[in-house]
Amino acid sequence: MSWFLRGIRSGIRTEPLSPDAPVLAGVTPGFPRETRFESVADARDNETRCPTGAIRADGEVARVKRDRCIHCMRCATPDGSAKMEWTVDHEWAHGGEGSGSLPAAFRRSLHVRVIDAGDCGACLNEIGHLDDPFYNAHRFGIFVTPTPRQADVLLIVGPVTQQMQAALKVAYEAMPGPRRVVAVGACAVDGGLFGPSVMCGSGAADVVPVDVFVPGCPPPPLAILHALRAVCGQEPLER
Ligand code: SF4
Ligand code: SF4
Known part of the structure; x- marks a missing residue:
């Protein structure tokens, strides 16, 4: 009970996401x-x-x-x-070779399958925070799903190790269309510190077509949320 009362007293609330909102210390490394x-x-x-x-x-x-x-x-x-x-902004996502935002029907219902393709744990940790009350991706109609067959978006973290390449292709092929792929973190964007090497290539685009890239090591939840909202047309990809 004490944590509940402390939460009310501290006034912590869901991040408003306005570009003009003050950026709290620690929310983005910039x-x-x-x-x-x-x-x-x-x-x-x-x-x-x-x-x-x-x-x-x-x-x-x-x-x-x-x-x-x-x-x-x-x-x-x-x-x-x-x-x-x-x-210290957080709107870092930029477009790849893909086909832009999903149709308007996805604006309030976007299902995301997360693929750990060899990440160090930090990118995955940031994605885990999307469901926190502070970031609350659900308010935008964004949900994580356990299966690619129900997914509109594949969210990839890690440099895609050789052991994960076949699994990533299978997951991508299992998704219904229209579908989009988002590479999250320096490793997935271009191999980061690990690729290209004997263990992996130069990121997710070596294996599947990538529509949106989110740089950062790791990118904070706000940057990932920005990418997902851009994918479903809730906000522009690049301002
Ligand atoms: S990786 Fe390079 S550009 Fe980025 S913070 Fe370090 S020194 Fe600066
Ligand atoms: S981008 Fe950085 S934080 Fe993310 S998996 Fe690679 S090393 Fe880890």
Whole structure:
């Protein structure tokens, strides 16, 4: 009972999802954004600091490829040199080669099959939070289903290890159409830190057609929710 009263007193409520809503600390790690430095050396310094090749120096400007970023923060907290500017948004999803949003009939009823294709556990953990009262995906008509035969969306996490490639194809083929595929996390987007290697390729798109990519390592629940709402046409994919 005490946890219930504490919850009421603390005023915790479901995240409103408005783009103008204040972003609470810890809700999103954010991303570095394109930054112009005073010298070419500062831009190059950040390029060499990045362990994944997400930053590319172009003269005095350091550009960022979000799909490669793993939020290691090395470009946000450097020792004694210029740091990258940072953004704390959460609308990170972008389109692949797919066919856009699902028809309007899916706007209030979207069923999602989650496939763990070798993830480290963190992406799966973020997806698990979608059903929390704080994120409450149900209010948007978004539900997780245990079988691909009832799924409209395949949500893939992990780099798709060789052992999971056949299973992923079977799950995709079992889905009724129209269907969409969402790759969640740097690993599923392009292999992340693990691919390409002897264990996996360059992400989910090597195995099945991917409609939407959600970068981040891991992407927070708000970023995943944004992708799912875009898939069913509740909001635009890219603003
Ligand atoms: S946070 Fe880390 S991975 Fe991301 S751009 Fe900065 S240095 Fe690279
Ligand atoms: S993207 Fe990052 S958090 Fe997600 S499975 Fe890969 S390593 Fe883990």
